[in-house]
Amino acid sequence: MASSSRNGSKKVYSFLGPVGTFTELALAQVKAAKGAVHKPVSSVTEAIDDVLTGAATRAIVPVENSIEGGVSATLDALANSENIRIFGEYLVPVTFNLVARPGTKLADVRTIATHPVAYAQCRGWLAANLPQHAHLPATSTAAAASALLNSDYADAAIAAPTIGNHYKLVTLARSIGDNKNAQTRFIEIGQAAKAPARTGRDKTSVIVELPSDRPGALLEMLEQFAARGVNLSRIESRPIGDRLGRYRFNIDVQGHIDDSAVAEALMGLHRFSPKVTYLGSYARADKQKSQHEGNNENIAFDSAEGWLKNLRAGK
DSSP: HHHHHHHHTTOEEEEEESTTSHHHHHHHTTTTTTTTTTESSSHHHHHHHHHHHTSSSSSEEEETTTTTTHHHHHHHHHHSSEEEEEEEEEEEOOOOOOEOOOOOOGGGOEEEEEHHHHHHHTTHHHHHTTTOOEEEEEEEEHHHHHTTTTTTOOOOOEOOOGGGTTTTOOEEEEESSTTOOOOOEEEEEEEEEOOOOSSSSEEEEEEOOOOOOTTTTHHHHHHHHTTOOOOOOEEEEEOOOSSOOOOEEEEESSSSSTTTHHHHHHHHHHHHHHHEEEEEEEEOTTTOOHHHHHHOOOHHHHHHHHHHHHHHTTO
């Protein structure tokens, strides 16, 4: 690939930067990225472009937060990119610290910089402890923290606990997030290729457009999964953008494309929808077993196929 020629023989992993973000924590979980070049980028679109042009072997981007829901920038970028596949997912606990320049005390804080999503998840603590503060939006939690050392535009920043590994900042308060169980889900994307082998603990992601705006169209789409006992772990709508009222659906289901139930559901979607984008099948981060309800395991499909074959042969 082009990434090898630009960086010797090393693989390149682009990630939503700068250093010190939660995306970098997700990248640290990717075994194949050990020893690779880690390249921070400024947007999801740039990460995908790196993959498509060969500037990166793979890229790590956020796709879903347990508090805020889907990451719209990622969902829209995936919908508008061809030749992209998901090869893995990683879960990162979301914990926030309040950091500042050395010498700053909590009583000194009047302005706080951070990403709007991080700020929203710390409102309760901030209201109780710094009720008179002002929020200054930043492009990322890490960018907000690093800027403290270059200017006095803010007194403090909300960032990941690991930010101290990158910048000489002091921690004024730890674990200030309102939800102690918050997580962000990240995906590993690359150019289209054969899916990783089925593990029995898998997830498949697709994007589906409805064929028309009519009563029952959404139900008919969902029946492609229900009739085959395939459970959905996420469904989220995003506007297509060509006109008001048109939406596409981002869907994650339990199972692998090599599961007969999932394969038949995908074929049903292809017959039903004018556009189905297959994003990939990959191992689940939670390692939970993917089971299909009813008589929808591979052995049941094989038995039914054999039965039909005998009927067609006149047996």
